[in-house]
Amino acid sequence: MVDAREYHERTNHSPERLREMSFELDESNRPRPYKVYEVLPRFAPESEPDPPETPALAAVATDGADPPAAAPDPAGDPDIATLCHYAAGVTKELEIGGREMRFRAAACTGKLYHVDLYVVTGDCGEFSPGVYHFDPEGGEFDVLREGDYRGVLAAASGDHAGVADAPVTVVAASEWWRNAWKYRERTYRHAFWDSGTILANLLAVAHGGGHRAEVVAGFADDPVAELLGLDPDDEAPLALVPVGSGSAVSDGAETPEVDPIDPAERPLSEDPVDYPLVADAWRQSRLEDGDAAEAWRETFAHEVADTSLGERADDAEWVDLDPVDAETASARPVGATIERRGSCREYSHEPISARKFATVMDRAMRGVPADAFAGDLRGLVDCYCLVHAVEGVDPGVYEYHPGADELEWVREADREKAGHLALGQSVVGDAAVNVYLMADVDAVVSEFGNRGYRLAQLEAGIALGRLYLATYAHRTLGGRGFTFFDTEVAEYLSPHSDGQTPMTLFAFGKPA
Template identity: 25%
Template sequence: MPELRQSIAQHYHERTKYDPQTIASKSKGLNWSKQPVPFKEYKIGSTFDLRPYIQEKAEAFVDKPDAQWWHRLSRLLFCSYGLTAKMPSMGNTVYLRAAPSAGGLYPAEMYVVSRGTALLPPGVYNYQCRTHSLIACWESDAWQKLQEACLWHPTLQKTQLGIIITAVFYRSAWRYEDRAYRRIFLDTGHLLGNIELAGAMTQYRPHLIGGFVDEAVNELLYIDSQQEGAIAVIPLADLLDIKQNILTGPTALPSATETNYPDIPDGKLLKYFHDCTQIPPGTTGKLTSPEVKQEKSLEDKYNFPFCEKISTVSQPIQWGEKLDGLEVTILKRRSTRAYSGDDLTFDELKALLDFSYQPQHYVDQGFDHSTDYFDLNLIETFIAVSGVEGVEAGCYYYAPKAQQLRQIRFKNFRKELHFLCLGQELGRDAAAVVFHTADLKSAVAQYGDRVYRYLHMDAGHLGQRLNLAAIRLGLGVSGIGGFFDDKVNEVLGIPADEVVLYMTTLGRPR
């Protein structure tokens, strides 16, 4: 019996792997004359200036309910994707934002949709980070169209505001070509992590929706779907309005699984794959999450026989009164450029894992007890330990439900990590490197090809929590989306079924 053909998601992943034998021949010089601008500009439209509300503390608005509302929204947007620094680069200015992005390309755009409040008329607004303002793109009643596009998702019934995140494909593809699709969704995951945490600071509860009719959301935004596409919808429940304290709904919905695809030339694969991951018009509201997500496993996936098991139970990281320390951390976060090679303490590593994977430990500080992901059961975590005091060097599986490290290979991998990270010294000098992986074949069987989006956004979301926890502890951290895919599994002993989605390096900054 002939073997079934791979899905387009599996084909895309195989086609965009980096391999030491071929990477040199595929690498091309960048055409700097075609470098994309990481912003959208609108020539006309009403503008709502958010700067006055971010420059004052909340106490300044106690007796001014309208200003207080604007202060909360201003703070949420700024801490999610606001401009935090300007740096000169090759005669130009590079704008850094609250969320990290590969190569500083920032492919994501944020739109705010208002159902119609006393302060923000119904319509669609683009967030302009350079001026920290909202500009009205389309002043119309877009909310019902959004509900229809999201298949009447229950969280849109009682909320008044929502965020739509889109990807401008060329911004990343200019540098990373077809592999940019991975980077786009990792970057969006970073942004989702910020939105979640900024919501905790501003009394909003973001609800995550990944299942929507793509064409309908794109049309609602009046964007050119050949250049830009909607990739996430986030209704914002206002926790100060008791009517908006609502239950969560399904986050990830399945798409079709495409196996009948033609030969696709390089440079065309990204857009072809994106089109295959869409949920088509005519999809009914009866579409529901797969049962496998509803019946969450009580056991971690891997329990290797005879492996050493080390508890990671930790004291929670403290984020300050009213989460003031979280806001400072988000705004001062920077990717580390070099590590000293010095060790981390085991308590530091445990604290990083605790904040990233155990949100229930942070409820008393004001965080939500259960963070929205698309399906975290699909993500596995492995850690290559090179320099953590009291922990033997080697590769470990992190079991979040048991809160354990389970050793699977005994070795110091500094030299190999240098190679796996395409020769980046970050891999060699880091004290620990976290790998997020997934069984792609199994994931596609559950959610279709659209799962590729979900996996990378969830990995980026976890990576952003690691980012912020490390910065809060005074450590260095940097995400890496470029690596020799298959060699990672081979060298570290990670099961072959697990495709590597993302790497996060941790250490002491030089």
């Protein structure tokens, strides 16, 4: 039985562990990056995905469930097919080395795409009440159940108001083997990073379309897994996102009984390997029932956030940033931004403008709309920037203070060290800026339990996804998520970061 702190420690990357690792990928056993149900009926929405025109920079800048002022009033129910397509669908086909490669809306470690979306709906647009699985490859939906099962999610979430009032709730789940093939035990971390980039897109498209949407991290896991017909040893739910409002679950008929389902699935590869630590870590962070979910959320309400900016003994150590206002900011719509997004392979050493840097950070780092952060505590992660090339900002490591839009000097930085910290990937040092999202795993788990660890990783994953979108809203910028040596980063940023370790890393700048 593994505690999240122990899981985290056991799956840390260090140069020594990496050297000792004698693991070779077995290409012949590579899992399919999507699931195929053998016999389920399918539903193909008639309308093409039609994303909102709201600028991406406005759509990612929401810290609560409400859409931004720039979004239009919603024209009817949330458009489920558009939401799923721009969150997790195939948005690009490229020929690389003579092979057709299909790319998805959101970045994913190793391009393994292990996170799937399920939707639980009442009457919602073209969808009749039911439980569906989104097939990213074909853009269609597998029908798991017919009937209005939203009450199951409402009960599981402890009657969370957002879930109880939404015409549709999206559930993100990871099918472990699809990622564990390459990343083994680390897949539990990746589940939250890779669902985070998907949920960043989902929130942006929902908010851009004028709908309420938020992440609900507190829910009883087993009833949700049962509803979707998942065996958590293989695949498990990670987060709920209710979208839209004004469709109270209780207004409908009684919630039907949840009979067990176990729809046959085509094997992902010849010989899937089990990494029990992954499902074990997930199990140890489950919430028992709706009451437990509510009680877990309450623990956050009692925490008083430290929003002070620390001691300002020396003003010379602070840099005021000046993000552009909404009128001046890039107006690239959220849909076009997602279509354009990709992971930048090479960076030029040319500096980026201070205002673009400030705007990316300001819009992406406003705070994640999550159930647990409805009170004073606005998040579990802090943000550090290794600045290598920003006009008018001295190269160095800074803590970024969102809201205040200020950088606080931490120490000197150099490109070579930056590359080393990122698992020795020198390309990271070539970027203009490296953004580390950091959390104090010990403190998080002591305060908020193993479930808190999930949320810290997920918050950092969503911030990463928002950084991608805010970057790609700018014509001249590109970025990419990266992995790192945990302890080395923690040591490099200490004592300032005070016990925090990295959750995610994003590098951005001018593409070479």
